[in-house]
Amino acid sequence: MPGLFTPYEWFARWATERIFGLDPASRLGSSVEFFLYDVPKVITLLVLVSFAVGTLQTWLQPEAVRRILGGKRLFFGNVAAAVIGIFTPFCSCSAVPLFIGFLKGGVPLGVTFSYLIAAPMVNEVAVALLWGLFGWRIALTYIGFGVTLAIAGGMVIGLLKLEKWVEPFVWEVPAGAGDVTAMPLRARAAEGWRSMREILGKVWPYIVGGIAAGAFIHGYVPGDLVMKWAGPGNPFAVPVAVLLGVPLYANVAGVLPITEALAGKGMPLGTVLAFTMAVTALSAPEMIILRNVLRPQLLAVFIALMTAGIIAVGYLFNVLL
Amino acid sequence: MKIQILGSGCAKCNQLKESAEAAARDLGLAYEIEKITDFKEIARLGALVTPALAVNGKLKLVGRVASPEEIKPLLQES
Numbered sequence: 152m153p154g155l156f157t158p159y160e161w162f163a164r165w166a167t168e169r170i171f172g173l174d175p176a177s178r179l180g181s182s183v184e185f186f187l188y189d190v191p192k193v194i195t196l197l198v199l200v201s202f203a204v205g206t207l208q209t210w211l212q213p214e215a216v217r218r219i220l221g222g223k224r225l226f227f228g229n230v231a232a233a234v235i236g237i238f239t240p241f242c243s244c245s246a247v248p249l250f251i252g253f254l255k256g257g258v259p260l261g262v263t264f265s266y267l268i269a270a271p272m273v274n275e276v277a278v279a280l281l282w283g284l285f286g287w288r289i290a291l292t293y294i295g296f297g298v299t300l301a302i303a304g305g306m307v308i309g310l311l312k313l314e315k316w317v318e319p320f321v322w323e324v325p326a327g328a329g330d331v332t333a334m335p336l337r338a339r340a341a342e343g344w345r346s347m348r349e350i351l352g353k354v355w356p357y358i359v360g361g362i363a364a365g366a367f368i369h370g371y372v373p374g375d376l377v378m379k380w381a382g383p384g385n386p387f388a389v390p391v392a393v394l395l396g397v398p399l400y401a402n403v404a405g406v407l408p409i410t411e412a413l414a415g416k417g418m419p420l421g422t423v424l425a426f427t428m429a430v431t432a433l434s435a436p437e438m439i440i441l442r443n444v445l446r447p448q449l450l451a452v453f454i455a456l457m458t459a460g461i462i463a464v465g466y467l468f469n470v471l472l
Numbered sequence: 473m474k475i476q477i478l479g480s481g482c483a484k485c486n487q488l489k490e491s492a493e494a495a496a497r498d499l500g501l502a503y504e505i506e507k508i509t510d511f512k513e514i515a516r517l518g519a520l521v522t523p524a525l526a527v528n529g530k531l532k533l534v535g536r537v538a539s540p541e542e543i544k545p546l547l548q549e550s
Binding site for chain 1: 512
């Protein structure tokens with residue numbers, strides 16, 4: 152069926168046969184074709200998605216988001232926060248100022264958490280990679296589950312009234328208010344372009360390296376080995392994938408292509424989704440940074456909720472498919 | 473003039489500091505530069521995302537690195 156990526160398939164087949172003189176049915180040939188197909192495709196999608204998100208983001212500067220979410224209630228506030236989080240990825244080094252600024256701006260704790268969960272989890276790199284490697288249905292499923300987890304996690308924290316476990320200084324600092332600057336459309340697009348170049352410049356080596364590793368697995372690692380360790384027959388594959396994902400912060404670009412190759416050999420997609428979520432949402436550096444504003448009890452509740460939620464998503468998806 | 477760079481010491485904060493210094497030098501301004509890494513102080517100045525640039529305690533640029541050319545007008549208006 153010809154589709155969006157048919158020209159990329161032609162290119163990969165043509166280059167494998169004509170430029171490298173390899174038979175695509177051979178081990179080396181299939182590895183090379185896998186690499187030549189995936190790299191241009193993923194890079195193209197990353198350019199498109201990060202440019203779009205970078206441009207859209209200019210309408211959702213943190214100041215504007217704080218204004219939208221200020222005083223919002225349980226549920227509707229959580230839904231709004233999680234949805235806005237899709238379009239506003241942020242670096243974990245900003246988690247603390249954002250957290251303080253939101254709380255001081257009247258955003259409820261649970262709503263703030265919904266945003267803090269969704270924003271890093273549903274980011275342009277993860278979405279572009281899932282789309283390129285697994286198709287748009289899986290990318291949308293990931294966004295859907297991510298938003299659901301963010302809503303649920305934030306609501307639980309809101310309902311438990313855990314404000315007492317926020318470090319007291321957060322409530323005491325006087326917080327200034329910045330401005331929301333008006334921007335002409337050209338400047339917004341320029342910002343999208345700038346943000347796209349920054350992201351691409353940072354992640355392309357991981358993408359190329361990850362796809363090279365994936366290509367090797369694709370051509371050389373026997374399928375029954377993958378089935379034995381990560382296949383549907385192993386009931387612990389999901390929690391193990393989640394645990395493996397935690398230290399791999401920011402390397403989603405490098406590890407997703409490897410999971411694609413594993414999925415091609417029988418690893419179930421729910422395990423892939425859970426793994427991706429663990430990489431993006433449960434990063435060790437972010438937890439360490441958040442410890443500045445959260446008492447250990449609240450941090451523990453947050454980590455436990457996310458871990459349980461992500462494992463549940465993995466199992467649920469594996470059962471449903 | 474006091475140029476303040478807000479952020480917890482990540483690579484981007486250093487890039488922003490270099491841009492701001494280059495802009496101030498080009499304009500021939502008398503300036504001192506201050507790095508603000510304390511979260512309370514960052515919150516007090518009103519920055520929600522870092523890195524950020526403030527001049528004399530007023531926030532000018534938030535959440536990204538900018539070129540010296542982009543920073544010049546921000547310094548001139550202060």
